[in-house]
Amino acid sequence: MPAYRVYFIDADGRIYQAPQILKCADDQEAIEKARQYVDGKDIQVWERDRLVAKFSPK
Template structure:
């Protein structure tokens, strides 16, 4: 299992709050989990120093 971090980003693209960390079997499972965290703010999913995906909020 790999460790992942999800960061919520403010309107200017800056980190809004401390990351949520979790472990997943792989990128697909981590992306699915990160998609559930998109709630009015964009989020970035990281695995170590690798940006996996940036998910945009549909509320913008």
Template sequence: MLEYRCYLIDPSGHVQQPAVVVRCASDAEALAEARRVLGHDVRIEVWQRTRCVGRLCPDPTCGGAGSTA
């Protein structure tokens, strides 16, 4: 299992609170777990060490719903 850090991102692109850590077998699983844990109406960035796995967004104007980096 890999450790991923999930961040809530405010509209100006800043981290809102400390990361939520999840342990998952794959990037896809980590993105799904981030949504499950943090919610569907928020912006989220998921990181695995120094690599941005993806950005999740409910609003298409902020990068597309479910978009990844």
């Protein structure tokens, strides 16, 4: 099962805390699980060096 990383991004576009690791069967599952972390934060979901999704609360 691939490991996806959820990065938390500040207003300057920088990562501001350690990524959350998600074990998911595919991109769709990773996207669904990552939505819970948006809550007022910009996040990016990565699988290795591939950007899977970006979310912004705006």
